[in-house]
């Protein structure tokens with residue numbers, strides 16, 4: 001029996017699996033996130049830790065981990081909060097939860113895109129505010145998505161699901177930028193590959209961002225790139241906040257450089273950059289793209305499966321550690 005810490009209450013399925021496998025499971029209590037000092041202490045005490053994407057485990061923290069710690073299972077697909085080489089150097093396997101959240105995140109990206117194009121949030125507020133005085137020919141006009149081009153920045157599992165939904169559900173044309181082309185995807189979606197992001201951005205009616213946060217993707221969408229986009233362009237981000245220079249985005253939106261943005265992630269989460277929330281052409285949701293009952297449960301089970309496998313000396317289903 002190994003000692004496992006779950007650093008925050010997650011759907012029960014995960015905890016049940018771990019207990020079912022005979023482990024001694026502790027769940028960090030309460031609505032507050034675990035304190036860094038308590039997490040540091042846990043690194044010396046537990047054999048496996050199930051972490052949240054908000055918990056930073058850098059080289060300094062991991063250097064202090066005890067020899068007993070064998071696995072850190074991050075409860076997310078992104079793992080930019082963990083220094084994986086530092087964990088590997090300590091013999092700790094890091095895992096994440098890819099795959100099970102593709103559909104949910106893609107659905108949310110599409111929800112944001114449609115809401116932005118059709119001004120759903122603005123219109124809802126307008127109606128609630130008692131401003132609706134009857135049908136008018138040009139009231140709160142949005143833009144159509146049908147026939148427009150959506151540019152996917154980062155054609156991974158999630159980006160390709162967004163593209164398929166945009167094409168099959170809304171009749172959008174698809175373009176994508178990634179390190180290399182994907183011919184199967186192109187055959188399925190008739191998508192156009194852009195090797196260079198700078199060539200793609202000026203051509204797009206909408207952009208959906210799906211790259212992981214790396215040094216190379218930090219502020220990938222910056223003031224210079226925003227300036228090359230169409231004035232009518234819509235920007236959606238369900239990846240990681242720092243991929244977009246949020247100050248530059250606020251300025252671009254204030255100056256009508258692009259038409260609108262919908263963000264599920266922020267540069268200094270949970271804080272928003274000054275001015276962002278005041279903009280009518282912005283939709284903001286609190287990092288809930290994978291937040292469906294089905295998906296968050298599946299993520300809990302996958303994280304538990306990863307822990308169980310590593311502690312049994314087996315290869316985990318979704319390791320990040322090579």
Ligand code: GLV
Nearest residue numbers: 075076077078290
């Ligand atoms: C959520 O942002 C995730 O990375 O799973």
